Protein backbone atom coordinates (compact mmCIF):
# COMPACT_ATOMS: atom_id res chain seq x y z
CA UNK A 1 0.00 0.00 0.00
CA UNK A 2 1.21 3.48 -0.81
CA UNK A 3 0.32 5.55 2.23
CA UNK A 4 1.63 8.79 0.78
CA UNK A 5 -0.45 8.49 -2.36
CA UNK A 6 -3.58 8.01 -0.29
CA UNK A 7 -2.89 11.03 1.88
CA UNK A 8 -1.69 13.33 -0.85
CA UNK A 9 -4.24 12.88 -3.64
CA UNK A 10 -5.99 16.19 -4.43
CA UNK A 11 -8.87 17.11 -2.10
CA UNK A 12 -12.16 18.84 -2.83
CA UNK A 13 -12.40 22.16 -1.00
CA UNK A 14 -15.88 21.76 0.49
CA UNK A 15 -16.00 20.29 3.97
CA UNK A 16 -12.29 19.83 3.79
CA UNK A 17 -11.84 18.65 7.36
CA UNK A 18 -14.42 15.89 6.87
CA UNK A 19 -12.59 14.60 3.83
CA UNK A 20 -9.32 14.71 5.73
CA UNK A 21 -10.99 12.84 8.60
CA UNK A 22 -12.36 10.21 6.22
CA UNK A 23 -8.98 9.72 4.64
CA UNK A 24 -7.25 9.32 8.01
CA UNK A 25 -10.03 7.01 9.13
CA UNK A 26 -9.46 4.83 6.07
CA UNK A 27 -5.78 4.55 7.03
CA UNK A 28 -6.70 3.52 10.56
CA UNK A 29 -9.34 1.02 9.49
CA UNK A 30 -7.18 -0.69 6.88
CA UNK A 31 -4.61 -0.95 9.67
CA UNK A 32 -1.92 1.15 8.05
CA UNK A 33 -2.03 2.80 11.47
CA UNK A 34 -2.36 0.45 14.41
CA UNK A 35 -3.85 0.90 17.87
CA UNK A 36 -1.43 2.78 20.10
CA UNK A 37 0.46 4.27 17.14
CA UNK A 38 0.89 8.01 17.01
CA UNK A 39 -0.50 9.95 14.07
CA UNK A 40 2.03 12.11 12.17
CA UNK A 41 2.23 15.62 13.64
CA UNK A 42 -0.27 18.32 12.64
CA UNK A 43 2.44 20.10 10.73
CA UNK A 44 3.50 17.00 8.81
CA UNK A 45 -0.09 16.05 7.93
CA UNK A 46 -0.84 19.63 6.87
CA UNK A 47 2.20 19.67 4.58
CA UNK A 48 1.55 16.26 3.08
CA UNK A 49 -2.15 16.84 2.46
CA UNK A 50 -1.80 20.47 1.36
CA UNK A 51 -4.22 21.87 3.91
CA UNK A 52 -3.92 24.16 6.91
CA UNK A 53 -3.14 22.95 10.40
CA UNK A 54 -6.59 24.17 11.45
CA UNK A 55 -8.16 21.71 9.01
CA UNK A 56 -6.02 18.89 10.42
CA UNK A 57 -7.05 19.88 13.95
CA UNK A 58 -10.75 19.82 12.98
CA UNK A 59 -10.33 16.44 11.30
CA UNK A 60 -8.62 15.04 14.38
CA UNK A 61 -11.52 16.25 16.50
CA UNK A 62 -13.96 14.41 14.20
CA UNK A 63 -11.94 11.20 14.58
CA UNK A 64 -11.86 11.67 18.32
CA UNK A 65 -15.66 11.97 18.43
CA UNK A 66 -15.87 8.84 16.30
CA UNK A 67 -13.83 7.07 18.96
CA UNK A 68 -10.96 6.28 16.61
CA UNK A 69 -8.22 8.41 18.13
CA UNK A 70 -7.29 9.91 21.44
CA UNK A 71 -5.73 13.35 21.66
CA UNK A 72 -3.20 13.52 24.48
CA UNK A 73 -2.42 17.08 25.49
CA UNK A 74 1.18 18.04 24.75
CA UNK A 75 1.97 14.60 23.38
CA UNK A 76 0.02 14.00 20.17
CA UNK A 77 -2.81 12.02 18.67
CA UNK A 78 -2.93 8.24 19.09
CA UNK A 79 -4.96 5.54 17.40
CA UNK A 80 -7.38 3.98 19.86
CA UNK A 81 -8.14 0.30 20.08
CA UNK A 82 -11.48 -0.35 18.44
CA UNK A 83 -13.91 -1.97 20.85
CA UNK A 84 -17.60 -2.81 20.69
CA UNK A 85 -18.34 0.18 22.94
CA UNK A 86 -17.51 2.50 20.03
CA UNK A 87 -20.12 0.80 17.83
CA UNK A 88 -22.48 0.53 20.74
CA UNK A 89 -22.48 4.22 21.54
CA UNK A 90 -22.97 5.14 17.89
CA UNK A 91 -25.89 2.78 17.36
CA UNK A 92 -27.31 4.02 20.65
CA UNK A 93 -27.10 7.61 19.47
CA UNK A 94 -28.78 6.78 16.17
CA UNK A 95 -31.61 4.95 17.88
CA UNK A 96 -32.11 7.75 20.38
CA UNK A 97 -32.16 10.29 17.57
CA UNK A 98 -35.20 8.55 16.06
CA UNK A 99 -37.29 9.94 18.94
CA UNK A 100 -40.06 7.39 18.78
CA UNK A 101 -39.97 5.90 22.28
CA UNK A 102 -42.99 3.54 22.15
CA UNK A 103 -42.22 2.15 18.75
CA UNK A 104 -38.57 1.99 19.62
CA UNK A 105 -39.30 -0.20 22.58
CA UNK A 106 -41.22 -2.74 20.50
CA UNK A 107 -38.68 -2.64 17.70
CA UNK A 108 -35.77 -3.05 20.08
CA UNK A 109 -37.45 -5.86 22.01
CA UNK A 110 -38.07 -7.70 18.74
CA UNK A 111 -34.48 -7.37 17.59
CA UNK A 112 -33.27 -8.39 21.02
CA UNK A 113 -35.50 -11.44 20.90
CA UNK A 114 -34.26 -12.47 17.44
CA UNK A 115 -30.66 -12.19 18.61
CA UNK A 116 -31.04 -13.71 22.07
CA UNK A 117 -32.96 -16.79 20.92
CA UNK A 118 -30.21 -17.65 18.45
CA UNK A 119 -27.52 -16.70 20.98
CA UNK A 120 -28.98 -19.24 23.42
CA UNK A 121 -28.87 -21.97 20.75
CA UNK A 122 -25.29 -21.15 19.76
CA UNK A 123 -24.24 -21.02 23.39
CA UNK A 124 -25.65 -24.53 23.83
CA UNK A 125 -23.46 -25.68 20.95
CA UNK A 126 -20.28 -23.84 21.92
CA UNK A 127 -20.17 -23.15 25.67
CA UNK A 128 -17.00 -24.23 27.46
CA UNK A 129 -16.63 -25.06 31.14
CA UNK A 130 -15.57 -21.54 32.06
CA UNK A 131 -18.63 -20.04 30.32
CA UNK A 132 -20.91 -22.36 32.28
CA UNK A 133 -19.10 -21.44 35.51
CA UNK A 134 -19.60 -17.74 34.73
CA UNK A 135 -23.35 -18.22 34.15
CA UNK A 136 -23.67 -20.24 37.35
CA UNK A 137 -21.86 -17.52 39.30
CA UNK A 138 -24.20 -14.79 38.03
CA UNK A 139 -27.26 -16.92 38.80
CA UNK A 140 -25.92 -17.44 42.35
CA UNK A 141 -25.56 -13.69 42.78
CA UNK A 142 -29.16 -13.11 41.73
CA UNK A 143 -30.32 -15.92 44.02
CA UNK A 144 -28.65 -14.15 46.97
CA UNK A 145 -29.83 -10.92 48.49
CA UNK A 146 -30.52 -8.14 46.01
CA UNK A 147 -30.10 -4.72 47.59
CA UNK A 148 -31.04 -2.45 44.71
CA UNK A 149 -32.52 -2.08 41.26
CA UNK A 150 -29.00 -1.63 39.91
CA UNK A 151 -27.93 -4.98 41.32
CA UNK A 152 -30.83 -6.73 39.65
CA UNK A 153 -29.99 -5.08 36.32
CA UNK A 154 -26.32 -5.96 36.74
CA UNK A 155 -27.01 -9.66 37.38
CA UNK A 156 -29.56 -9.93 34.60
CA UNK A 157 -27.28 -8.24 32.06
CA UNK A 158 -24.41 -10.32 33.48
CA UNK A 159 -26.18 -13.57 32.65
CA UNK A 160 -27.02 -12.52 29.11
CA UNK A 161 -23.48 -11.27 28.60
CA UNK A 162 -22.02 -14.59 29.76
CA UNK A 163 -24.36 -16.32 27.34
CA UNK A 164 -23.26 -14.24 24.35
CA UNK A 165 -19.60 -14.82 25.24
CA UNK A 166 -20.34 -18.56 25.20
CA UNK A 167 -21.45 -18.37 21.54
CA UNK A 168 -17.79 -17.69 20.58
CA UNK A 169 -19.19 -15.30 17.98
CA UNK A 170 -18.03 -11.76 18.66
CA UNK A 171 -20.43 -10.28 16.13
CA UNK A 172 -23.37 -11.34 18.28
CA UNK A 173 -21.77 -9.58 21.25
CA UNK A 174 -21.21 -6.50 19.13
CA UNK A 175 -24.82 -6.40 17.95
CA UNK A 176 -26.36 -7.13 21.33
CA UNK A 177 -24.41 -4.56 23.36
CA UNK A 178 -26.19 -1.38 22.19
CA UNK A 179 -29.59 -3.04 22.48
CA UNK A 180 -28.78 -4.13 26.00
CA UNK A 181 -27.71 -0.58 26.86
CA UNK A 182 -30.94 0.85 25.52
CA UNK A 183 -33.14 -1.70 27.27
CA UNK A 184 -31.56 -1.17 30.70
CA UNK A 185 -34.29 1.29 31.65
CA UNK A 186 -36.92 -1.36 30.91
CA UNK A 187 -35.16 -3.82 33.23
CA UNK A 188 -35.14 -1.13 35.95
CA UNK A 189 -38.85 -0.51 35.55
CA UNK A 190 -39.71 -4.20 35.66
CA UNK A 191 -37.85 -4.48 38.94
CA UNK A 192 -39.47 -1.37 40.41
CA UNK A 193 -42.92 -2.57 39.40
CA UNK A 194 -42.61 -5.96 41.09
CA UNK A 195 -39.14 -6.81 42.37
CA UNK A 196 -40.06 -10.25 43.74
CA UNK A 197 -41.73 -11.40 40.51
CA UNK A 198 -38.89 -9.98 38.40
CA UNK A 199 -36.22 -11.79 40.39
CA UNK A 200 -38.18 -15.03 40.60
CA UNK A 201 -39.00 -14.97 36.86
CA UNK A 202 -35.46 -14.12 35.77
CA UNK A 203 -33.94 -16.77 38.05
CA UNK A 204 -36.33 -19.50 36.92
CA UNK A 205 -35.73 -18.76 33.25
CA UNK A 206 -31.99 -18.24 33.56
CA UNK A 207 -31.75 -21.66 35.25
CA UNK A 208 -33.76 -23.30 32.47
CA UNK A 209 -31.59 -21.66 29.80
CA UNK A 210 -28.44 -22.77 31.60
CA UNK A 211 -29.73 -26.35 31.95
CA UNK A 212 -30.30 -26.52 28.19
CA UNK A 213 -26.88 -24.97 27.49
CA UNK A 214 -25.21 -27.49 29.79
CA UNK A 215 -27.04 -30.33 28.03
CA UNK A 216 -25.89 -29.01 24.65
CA UNK A 217 -29.58 -28.76 23.72
CA UNK A 218 -29.83 -25.95 21.16
CA UNK A 219 -33.60 -26.24 20.63
CA UNK A 220 -34.21 -26.40 24.36
CA UNK A 221 -32.09 -23.28 24.87
CA UNK A 222 -34.02 -21.47 22.11
CA UNK A 223 -37.35 -22.31 23.74
CA UNK A 224 -36.19 -21.41 27.23
CA UNK A 225 -34.97 -18.02 26.00
CA UNK A 226 -38.20 -17.40 24.10
CA UNK A 227 -40.18 -18.12 27.27
CA UNK A 228 -37.91 -15.84 29.29
CA UNK A 229 -38.37 -12.91 26.93
CA UNK A 230 -42.13 -13.52 26.69
CA UNK A 231 -42.34 -13.44 30.46
CA UNK A 232 -40.37 -10.18 30.61
CA UNK A 233 -42.75 -8.82 27.95
CA UNK A 234 -45.77 -9.83 30.04
CA UNK A 235 -44.38 -8.00 33.02
CA UNK A 236 -44.02 -4.92 30.89
CA UNK A 237 -47.63 -5.32 29.80
CA UNK A 238 -48.71 -5.64 33.44
CA UNK A 239 -46.76 -2.52 34.31
CA UNK A 240 -48.52 -0.55 31.59
CA UNK A 241 -51.94 -1.69 32.79
CA UNK A 242 -50.93 -0.82 36.33
CA UNK A 243 -49.84 2.65 35.20
CA UNK A 244 -53.10 3.18 33.28
CA UNK A 245 -55.32 2.06 36.19
CA UNK A 246 -53.41 4.34 38.57
CA UNK A 247 -53.84 7.41 36.41
CA UNK A 248 -57.47 6.45 35.71
CA UNK A 249 -58.47 6.78 39.35
Ligand SMILES: [Zn+2]
Pocket residue numbers: 156159160202206228
Ligand atom coordinates in the same frame (compact mmCIF):
# COMPACT_ATOMS: atom_id res chain seq x y z
ZN1 LIG B 1 -32.69 -12.40 31.76
